[in-house]
Amino acid sequence: MRLPLSKYVWFDGKFILRDKAMIPITTHAIHYGTSIFEGIRAYWNGKNLFVFRLDDHVKRFRRSGQFYNILLNFSDKEVTDAITGICKKNKIKKSCYIRPFYFVGDYGINLHVTEKAPTNMAIFSFPFGDLFNKNGITAGVVSWRKFSDMSTPPQAKMGGNYLNSIIATQEAKRNGYDEAILLDHNGNVSEAPGENIFIVREGQLITPPLSSSALEGITRDTIIKIGKDLDMDVLEKDVTRNELIISDEIFLTGTAAEITPIISMDDKKIGNGKPGNITKKMMEEYSDIVMDKNEDYSHWLTPVY
Ligand SMILES: Cc1ncc(COP(=O)(O)O)c(C=O)c1O
Known part of the structure; x- marks a missing residue:
């Protein structure tokens, strides 16, 4: 392309x-x-x-x-x-x-x-418009593990690191999913090939910690800050593969993906198979912020003209 x-x-x-x-x-x-x-x-x-x-x-x-x-x-x-x-x-x-x-x-x-x-x-x-379908995508856990600090630093956003993302994406697509989810070296959830992951359980917003080899995403940080500003419980903690399946909502975050709902994980419907309310709220907040419709966050914007 x-x-x-x-x-x-x-x-x-x-x-x-x-x-x-x-x-x-x-x-x-x-x-x-x-x-x-x-x-x-x-x-x-x-x-x-x-x-x-x-x-x-x-x-x-x-x-x-x-x-x-x-x-x-x-x-x-x-x-x-x-x-x-x-x-x-x-x-x-x-x-x-x-x-x-x-x-x-x-x-x-x-x-x-x-x-x-x-x-x-x-x-x-x-x-550039939408990377993914904003009505929700399917995802599946792949057999390839996210590389960890034991091999190369996950926080270095370097070309070579993305071979891991490429092979994970190939496996997910072969299995019929829109996107891959990688587990870390301990078998906990790490992230997607080019996005961080959040789950929602009982109203809590949960994302894997950096010790799960997740990139310190700028959109991840944006969602953590928005969640806290909305007085939500936001937790950075280990997420097991099992928790993914039983979560109420799942979404991915990234500059390219913005906020993308996952509506099915490993062929199991998440929630009612539609983007959940907290995911939708985060999508709205994010879109308002980047479009300069929320002056509380205008310090994150650099005007070009
Ligand atoms: C591996 C990986 N994780 C997460 C992200 C999301 O990071 P950000 O929100 O800073 O774009 C990206 C994109 O840069 C990425 O490549």
Whole structure:
């Protein structure tokens, strides 16, 4: 699938035409997955384009590389300006997805990556609507386990880590599900290939802890904060596979997936097989926040224009 990329991309400090962005075949990241990326959304509300939680994305962007001493050669301000800049340069007035990434460049076949390894950074963007059916999707637990801190750091949002997501997705699709759920190294629920997971039981909002190798998702954090602000019980605790099946509601969170209800898990209906009330409330709150309709959270929005 070719993405409908905006005309200009950003590459190592400059805006260039998308077809002019080229890298050598010896690029280290292609061979070893030494790339770091963020997925960011910007929302057009008819008046302005708002980038959601930009500062938090930039923070995680830099931190991911630090696990491996891979340097981001641009300051937080430069990265922030480049991200809003790509929207301005392309005159974007539609909700879109923005993908900044940096990677180890021409570094031979050397596995000893140090701060001295050359890195490049780029950003592209494309118009983006719903990733999943917002009326609800099916999910199934897969046999592949989420990798843990015992092998590679789950909090580093790096290209190589996503092979685990890819093989999990392949298995879920083969089994006829829309999305995979991965268990952690202890057999508790971790997350989906590109989303965090929440369950609702007896009115409590529960999500697996980071010790279950879940990514510290920015949407996960958003839902935790909204839940607490609504005076709900929000718990970060181990979730067993069994609890998934008997939960009243399940939803996924992620920049791309936003809030997506799961209406069937391992072929068992969740609740009445429709998005539950708490899930629907979270979807509404989230959509109001990103569209600048709730001023309590407007500090999470960076206006582009
Ligand atoms: C593995 C994984 N988990 C969770 C998430 C959700 O994170 P966020 O809400 O920051 O997009 C993502 C997406 O970035 C992801 O790739």
